[in-house]
Amino acid sequence: MSESRGDHLLSITDSALGYMSLEDMLSELLERIRDSLEVDTAAVLLLDEDRGVLVARAARGLEEEVRQGVQVPLARGFAGRVAAEARPIIIDLDHADVVNPILRQKGIRSMLGVPLHVEGRVIGVMHIGTLVKRDFDEDDVTLLQLAADRAALAIDNARISEQRAVTAIMQRTLLPDALPEIPGMRFSAKYLPAGSGIKIGGDWYDVFQLATGDLAFVIGDVVGRGVLAASVMAEIRTALRAYMVQGHELAEVVSMLNELLASMDRSRGATLSILKLDPEAEELEAVIAGHLPPLLIEPGGQTQLLEQRPGLPVGVSTGHDYEAFRHSFPTGSGLLLYTDGLIERRNESIDAGLRRLEDAASAAAHRSDSTLADSVYRALLDETPLEDDVALLAIESVPLEGRLEMTLPARPNVLGGLRKTIGRWLQAAGAGEDELFDITLSASEAAANAIEHAYGAREATFTIYCDRHDRQVTIVVRDTGRWRTARPPGGGRGLEIMRSLLDDVQVASNDEGTVVTMTKKLSSQA
Amino acid sequence: MSRLEIEQIDGVPIARVYEDIDAANAAVVRQQLDEALGPDALSLVVDLSATRYVDSAGIDMLLRLNDRLDHRRAKLILVIPEASQLKRLIAIVGLPEAITIHSSLENALREKAKSQAR
Numbered sequence: 227m228s229e230s231r232g233d234h235l236l237s238i239t240d241s242a243l244g245y246m247s248l249e250d251m252l253s254e255l256l257e258r259i260r261d262s263l264e265v266d267t268a269a270v271l272l273l274d275e276d277r278g279v280l281v282a283r284a285a286r287g288l289e290e291e292v293r294q295g296v297q298v299p300l301a302r303g304f305a306g307r308v309a310a311e312a313r314p315i316i317i318d319l320d321h322a323d324v325v326n327p328i329l330r331q332k333g334i335r336s337m338l339g340v341p342l343h344v345e346g347r348v349i350g351v352m353h354i355g356t357l358v359k360r361d362f363d364e365d366d367v368t369l370l371q372l373a374a375d376r377a378a379l380a381i382d383n384a385r386i387s388e389q390r391a392v393t394a395i396m397q398r399t400l401l402p403d404a405l406p407e408i409p410g411m412r413f414s415a416k417y418l419p420a421g422s423g424i425k426i427g428g429d430w431y432d433v434f435q436l437a438t439g440d441l442a443f444v445i446g447d448v449v450g451r452g453v454l455a456a457s458v459m460a461e462i463r464t465a466l467r468a469y470m471v472q473g474h475e476l477a478e479v480v481s482m483l484n485e486l487l488a489s490m491d492r493s494r495g496a497t498l499s500i501l502k503l504d505p506e507a508e509e510l511e512a513v514i515a516g517h518l519p520p521l522l523i524e525p526g527g528q529t530q531l532l533e534q535r536p537g538l539p540v541g542v543s544t545g546h547d548y549e550a551f552r553h554s555f556p557t558g559s560g561l562l563l564y565t566d567g568l569i570e571r572r573n574e575s576i577d578a579g580l581r582r583l584e585d586a587a588s589a590a591a592h593r594s595d596s597t598l599a600d601s602v603y604r605a606l607l608d609e610t611p612l613e614d615d616v617a618l619l620a621i622e623s624v625p626l627e628g629r630l631e632m633t634l635p636a637r638p639n640v641l642g643g644l645r646k647t648i649g650r651w652l653q654a655a656g657a658g659e660d661e662l663f664d665i666t667l668s669a670s671e672a673a674a675n676a677i678e679h680a681y682g683a684r685e686a687t688f689t690i691y692c693d694r695h696d697r698q699v700t701i702v703v704r705d706t707g708r709w710r711t712a713r714p715p716g717g718g719r720g721l722e723i724m725r726s727l728l729d730d731v732q733v734a735s736n737d738e739g740t741v742v743t744m745t746k747k748l749s750s751q752a
Numbered sequence: 753m754s755r756l757e758i759e760q761i762d763g764v765p766i767a768r769v770y771e772d773i774d775a776a777n778a779a780v781v782r783q784q785l786d787e788a789l790g791p792d793a794l795s796l797v798v799d800l801s802a803t804r805y806v807d808s809a810g811i812d813m814l815l816r817l818n819d820r821l822d823h824r825r826a827k828l829i830l831v832i833p834e835a836s837q838l839k840r841l842i843a844i845v846g847l848p849e850a851i852t853i854h855s856s857l858e859n860a861l862r863e864k865a866k867s868q869a870r
Contacts (some may be wrong), residue, residue, distance in 0.1 A: 437776055473755040473771070638776035645772070645805060663805075663837040670807055674775040719845060720808035726844045 414597030428455030439646035525558030567614035679707025773810030
């Protein structure tokens with residue numbers, strides 16, 4: 227008799243694997259168990275390892291368990307003991323200790339529970355109950371265990387698929403953004419989480435431009451590996467961006483992040499360095515939170531580790547401050563931000579690793595056949611199998627010469643960056659302070675008009691060209707917005723300002739868009 | 753926040769601006785200045801000593817703010833140092849005809865004290 231019971235019962239797990247959701251399959255299985263074993267209730271609880279509790283996942287005759295999210299601590303009560311002792315247990319509720327109030331409320335008298343095993347680990351419990359007293363026999367135990375074994379396999383497979391899907395999505399969203407394209411700057415990076423098949427980890431880098439035109443660089447390393455470290459990394463990355471965009475000072479940003487991590491339950495420690503570059507003033511500001519020192523490459527090729535004012539890692543303790551320091555970053559300079567996976571080797575001191583980094587950076591600077599990040603990475607690791615995550619961000623400031631051309635999104639927050647780039651270009655051209663101000667402000671006005679003409683159309687862009695012939699500077703701003711005789715921002719004052727500050731301003735517009743051409747002759751100083 | 757700091761000196765709200773004022777942030781700066789002013793203040797000093805660029809959107813915002821204060825019989829005072837590029841700019845758009853400009857915060861406060869004493 228038990229064989230035919232078993233066949234009917236177990237056939238469900240085979241066929242269902244293909245087309246049913248895990249929930250539905252378990253529900254169907256529990257229903258068949260109720261029939262075959264002639265019991266009143268059947269339920270599956272799964273173990274949440276992080277929190278050490280069993281959570282009801284599916285039930286027949288006991289749907290309340292699932293609906294109310296019943297949780298049974300490991301080793302406590304009936305299900306808890308089955309899981310902790312990893313063996314079948316039979317109880318008589320009149321005499322037993324049960325944690326779950328629903329079992330008593332239902333009027334259950336007898337129960338049989340078996341563990342769900344996968345590869346020697348207990349992942350949950352399956353139990354059945356009756357409303358009248360019942361003496362479960364060996365056949366019952368064997369059959370229930372068989373059903374549980376099949377269910378365990380199906381559950382494990384479903385979990386793996388689910389985790390893969392989640393990981394795939396996380397990987398895509400947590401990967402670093404594409405490196406920005408900014409005239410006068412060159413960025414390159416390497417991002418290699420250790421471990422096969424996993425494309426994300428606790429190391430990260432970030433580069434973004436603020437509305438003021440300053441550039442922010444971040445390198446960081448969350449304790450641990452894999453998906454958990456990556457999710458903490460994502461929170462840190464987002465928080466840093468938010469605080470920076472709000473305009474807080476660098477030291478304050480790191481303090482605020484530290485406080486944020488301290489307020490979170492499952493926070494982890496992390497080391498990081500965050501820097502802000504004013505590309506026009508050519509000055510770098512930095513805060514280091516327990517991270518390896520950034521490496522500065524001077525225009526002449528000499529290297530210097532920036533080891534000033536090292537602060538404590540974040541997410542570990544509170545009540546301490548962070549301090550920023552500054553360093554000049556003239557055109558031709560380079561900067562390397564990296565995580566310890568890049569330089570650490572067994573049986574070698576950190577100092578030796580840093581020496582190797584400095585040598586690699588010196589040799590790699592100014593090479594034109596590969597990016598700075600690639601050159602440094604190849605010199606240090608190349609064929610070596612990765613033992614630890616590696617993140618490397620290389621930043622170079624290059625001369626702004628000849629024609630300057632930028633295509634920018636038609637959003638007001640690009641104006642600050644536009645002014646800094648044009649200011650830098652004019653500085654290189656030998657413009658005096660007054661004329662630099664006049665030309666930059668005028669270009670900014672024309673750009674603001676172009677942005678306004680886009681009328682908030684998503685994906686709209688505009689282009690700006692800056693040329694110089696001898697001392698004559700010509701700037702052209704071209705947008706594709708439709709001309710409308712609406713009042714531009716500043717009520718037409720923008721054009722008045724431009725005409726007063728420059729030698730000539732021409733505005734030509736048609737159905738295709740508007741072109742503004744501005745010229746100014748620089749005074750012969752340089 | 754470091755971009756705009758508000759202080760009260762002798763009962764006068766002072767807003768120190770540490771960023772450019774342009775089409776990107778003129779509206780936000782306007783909000784912050786409104787808050788600094790509050791319902792009762794009779795004057796507002798906007799210190800632009802640390803501000804480099806103010807574009808037409810920013811100028812427009814200041815003129816409208818000035819109008820609004822006028823209606824309340826309140827006064828807007830700008831601090832723009834002599835050496836600042838903004839000095840040349842505001843002359844071009846005729847700002848000094850509408851708004852009181854001082855070359856330093858000390859001058860602005862001294863002037864305020866004098867006018868109150870009268």
